[in-house]
Amino acid sequence: MSSLWDRYQKYLLRNEKLGFSIDISRMRFGDDFLPKMEPLAQKAFASMKDLEAGAIANPDEKRMVGHYWLRAPQLAPQPELKAEIENCNKSIRDFVQQVYASGRFTDVLVIGIGGSALGPQFVADALGTDDDKLRLHFFDNTDPDGIDRTLTSLQHRLEHTLVVVISKSGGTPETRNGMLEAQAAYKKAGINFAKNAVAVTGADSTLDKVALKEGWLARFPMWDWVGGRTSVMSAVGLVPLWLQGLDMQSLLDGAAAMDEWTRTSETLQNPAMLLALMWHYAGNGRGAKDMVVLPYKDRLALYSKYLQQLVMESLGKALDLDGKEVHQGIAVYGNKGSTDQHAYVQQLRDGVHNFFVTFIEVRKDRAGQSIEVEPGVTSGDFLQGFLRGTRAALYEGGRDSLTISIPEVTPFQVGALIALYDRAVGFYATLVNINAYHQPGVEAGKKAAATVLKTLTRVRGSLSATAQTASQIATALSEDPEAVFHALNHLAANDSRVRKQSGGAPGSDTFLLA
Numbered sequence: 162m163s164s165l166w167d168r169y170q171k172y173l174l175r176n177e178k179l180g181f182s183i184d185i186s187r188m189r190f191g192d193d194f195l196p197k198m199e200p201l202a203q204k205a206f207a208s209m210k211d212l213e214a215g216a217i218a219n220p221d222e223k224r225m226v227g228h229y230w231l232r233a234p235q236l237a238p239q240p241e242l243k244a245e246i247e248n249c250n251k252s253i254r255d256f257v258q259q260v261y262a263s264g265r266f267t268d269v270l271v272i273g274i275g276g277s278a279l280g281p282q283f284v285a286d287a288l289g290t291d292d293d294k295l296r297l298h299f300f301d302n303t304d305p306d307g308i309d310r311t312l313t314s315l316q317h318r319l320e321h322t323l324v325v326v327i328s329k330s331g332g333t334p335e336t337r338n339g340m341l342e343a344q345a346a347y348k349k350a351g352i353n354f355a356k357n358a359v360a361v362t363g364a365d366s367t368l369d370k371v372a373l374k375e376g377w378l379a380r381f382p383m384w385d386w387v388g389g390r391t392s393v394m395s396a397v398g399l400v401p402l403w404l405q406g407l408d409m410q411s412l413l414d415g416a417a418a419m420d421e422w423t424r425t426s427e428t429l430q431n432p433a434m435l436l437a438l439m440w441h442y443a444g445n446g447r448g449a450k451d452m453v454v455l456p457y458k459d460r461l462a463l464y465s466k467y468l469q470q471l472v473m474e475s476l477g478k479a480l481d482l483d484g485k486e487v488h489q490g491i492a493v494y495g496n497k498g499s500t501d502q503h504a505y506v507q508q509l510r511d512g513v514h515n516f517f518v519t520f521i522e523v524r525k526d527r528a529g530q531s532i533e534v535e536p537g538v539t540s541g542d543f544l545q546g547f548l549r550g551t552r553a554a555l556y557e558g559g560r561d562s563l564t565i566s567i568p569e570v571t572p573f574q575v576g577a578l579i580a581l582y583d584r585a586v587g588f589y590a591t592l593v594n595i596n597a598y599h600q601p602g603v604e605a606g607k608k609a610a611a612t613v614l615k616t617l618t619r620v621r622g623s624l625s626a627t628a629q630t631a632s633q634i635a636t637a638l639s640e641d642p643e644a645v646f647h648a649l650n651h652l653a654a655n656d657s658r659v660r661k662q663s664g665g666a667p668g669s670d671t672f673l674l675a
């Protein structure tokens with residue numbers, strides 16, 4: 162192999178306009194790897210090109226490319242679609258202006274989960290400043306204590322808090338619960354919830370109907386042709402993030418510029434294809450290595466969480482497109498450097514070799530001047546030193562990494578970063594022949610949760626003043642004793658009328674109504 166410097170120059174892809182560079186030189190693929198993958202790469206380019214040109218046969222295919230139209234509506238295959246996107250964005254902007262002009266609001270409470278929260282959370286944190294027009298808060302779970310924590314922080318400003326409920330399906334239980342909890346808090350405070358509420362959801366969804374019936378301030382559409390995990394540039398992200406005061410047009414422009422770059426069919430010139438190929442190389446096209454995402458920048462700490470959903474929900478599939486059992490996927494985790502160097506990088510360097518790292522370098526340290534923390538050295542110099550040092554130490558230890566460098570964390574760059582991975586996921590899915598745009602596995606968990614709730618209700622109904630064990634109740638109800646036992650414990654912890662008498666073992670514990 163040639164020297165590392167030569168390899169770096171050979172496998173560094175730069176784009177002067179975007180200020181981006183992708184360095185794949187520290188992935189140890191041999192010279193034959195890229196030529197070997199070329200036919201597959203060309204197949205992926207061709208299928209993406211067909212889809213983008215509008216050769217769309219079904220809703221799944223539309224979801225593979227719909228998100229690209231959001232940042233470049235002129236590329237939408239039908240003029241009505243282009244007009245729909247432009248009108249929606251204009252109505253969001255007008256609404257945001259009205260909100261500002263009203264002077265009524267100081268805060269925004271976003272209620273959503275998964276693709277309806279992770280994108281807004283990442284962007285809000287990456288780009289937020291003390292000068293934000295409105296401050297964002299999130300309910301992204303059905304955890305009562307978490308909800309209370311957020312409500313307490315908003316306690317005296319509830320009247321000035323705009324609630325944005327986001328759900329594509331309009332029926333996600335966590336989001337529905339969050340909305341009901343918020344509604345109850347507003348009612349308790351004597352505030353008209355509807356006059357403080359906005360919905361972002363699919364037309365005619367349950368949420369849409371509620372918002373319409375109750376006369377909420379505004380409703381914005383979430384189209385079926387945009388997948389939840391690629392929706393941050395639709396109303397899902399635009400409504401809360403524009404309210405926050407971020408330059409969302411610049412974010413859209415950054416994404417559009419990246420999309421343009423990632424449309425090239427020249428493998429070595431296409432950063433998204435290079436990423437997809439490196440994922441394939443690292444995990445042998447089977448996801449055998451985890452993707453550790455390490456941005457050396459606090460503002461990008463939520464990026465790995467965002468990517469976790471994008472990559473794992475898109476690629477984690479049981480069947481391939483031919484119906485063959487493949488159990489694909491790539492595990493994603495990470496937080497930020499250099500912080501993580503003091504947590505788990507020890508294992509990355511010396512332990513089980515089941516990962517590859519993606520370093521994200523931000524060249525500009527800070528807006529102002531830096532002090533010297535040692536003669537001639539700043540905190541930012543340390544940050545860069547730790548990134549480069551860790552990259553070198555990992556490589557010496559036989560561990561692969563790739564490095565993405567961006568100039569600074571601006572709306573434009575964040576848009577570009579999001580778009581880069583949108584495309585890389587799409588390409589990888591084609592390389593391994595799976596559908597990245599559905600999530601059949603999530604349904605299984607939802608169905609199982611519904612069964613648990615049904616059991617809980619039945620168990621509650623069967624409690625009496627007589628002490629009973631879980632097995633006794635389970636037998637009477639023809640339910641699984643372990644499920645009954647957990648339901649009983651939950652009731653005992655949360656319902657003051659339910660008493661638990663410890664018998665020393667789960668089978669001997671008894672429960673009764675006090």
Ligand SMILES: O=P(O)(O)OC[C@H]1O[C@H](O)[C@H](O)[C@@H](O)[C@@H]1O
Nearest residue numbers: 275276277328329330333389603
């Ligand atoms: O936007 P919603 O319909 O509420 O869905 C929110 C999330 O929940 C689902 O379980 C899916 O797995 C996610 O892809 C989705 O983003």
